[in-house]
Amino acid sequence: MYAVILAGGGGTRLWPLSRPDRPKPFLPLLGERSLLRATFERVMPALAGPGDVAVVVDRLHVELVRAELPEVPARNVLAEPVGRNPAAAVALAALTLERPGDEVMVVLPADHLV
Secondary structure (H helix, E strand, O other), X not given: XXXXXXXXXXXXXXXXXXXXXXXXXXXXXXXXXXXXXXXXXXXHHHOOOHHHEEEEEEHHHHHHHHHHOOOXXXXXEEEEOOOOOHHHHHHHHHHHOOOOOOOOEEEEEOOOOO
């Protein structure tokens, strides 16, 4: 099993907290951890390691993911070429990540507690 965390979005709907340079997944809205970090930590006990986590993010926020989740391999931080919708982000992960074809992919939004 591996997890794909969707952390795309432009930071426009939760203004003024969320901004284009720091969208909702990167904010500590429910404690001291960002929503992205909290999601990562929730799924880790069920996985073998950080290499079993991938994050799909707007290309403008790749460095935010790397700073927030340095333990996730760089190859697992997937930059969306064009922001579309969750289905496109899931398709990007399914087509890009090299995993066995019969392995279960769990898809989680980074902000599902909000």
